[in-house]
Amino acid sequence: MFVSNTRNLHALQYFPLILLVSTLILLCNLIGLFPYGFTVTSHIGLTLMLTITLFFGFCIIGIMNNGYRFFKLFIPSGISQKPLLMFVVLIEILSYLIRPFSLAIRLFANMLAGHTLLFILSGFVVIAMQQSPIFGIIPFGIILALFVLEIAIAFIQAYVFTILLLFYLNDVYTASLH
Numbered sequence: 001m002f003v004s005n006t007r008n009l010h011a012l013q014y015f016p017l018i019l020l021v022s023t024l025i026l027l028c029n030l031i032g033l034f035p036y037g038f039t040v041t042s043h044i045g046l047t048l049m050l051t052i053t054l055f056f057g058f059c060i061i062g063i064m065n066n067g068y069r070f071f072k073l074f075i076p077s078g079i080s081q082k083p084l085l086m087f088v089v090l091i092e093i094l095s096y097l098i099r100p101f102s103l104a105i106r107l108f109a110n111m112l113a114g115h116t117l118l119f120i121l122s123g124f125v126v127i128a129m130q131q132s133p134i135f136g137i138i139p140f141g142i143i144l145a146l147f148v149l150e151i152a153i154a155f156i157q158a159y160v161f162t163i164l165l166l167f168y169l170n171d172v173y174t175a176s177l178h
Contacts, residue, residue, distance in 0.1 A: 010065075011169050018169070021054065022162035025107070029154035032115050033147065041157075042112040047104035055100035055168055062172035073171060103164050110157050114150045121146065 032039025
């Protein structure tokens with residue numbers, strides 16, 4: 001996965017960092033599924049801190065490796081009019097700077113929504129079981145299916161987070177090629 005999403009062999013030196021971050025995200029996602037567990041990735045502060053730190057760290061690495069050529073990443077080809085070029089460059093810079101926020105919000109929202117739904121439905125199962133054990137069988141089956149789905153979502157979110165980090169790392173090493 002790492003090699004196929006990074007086109008530069010120099011990026012391989014960051015494999016331990018990417019592996020550590022993806023493992024951390026996966027474990028944090030899974031820990032919240034244990035009884036009385038707490039999902040730290042369901043807090044926007046942690047996910048923002050993590051993504052902003054990694055993203056701007058990659059930007060610093062890009063500037064150190066490419067110098068001023070790193071900023072070629074923001075200049076699209078094929079635009080000859082100067083005012084239009086300045087406007088498009090501004091849009092490119094803004095869209096580039098929004099990346100870590102969208103990555104953090106994606107992880108935060110998915111973890112919060114799934115775990116909250118599981119918590120609410122679990123409370124419903126407890127109330128239904130207190131009324132009659134028969135009333136709790138169907139909701140318990142739904143909870144079990146959602147639990148399996150949440151495990152899959154924990155893996156998928158760690159995977160998506162890692163893939164997007166690899167794309168950001170790939171931009172660092174291909175910025176001078178644009």
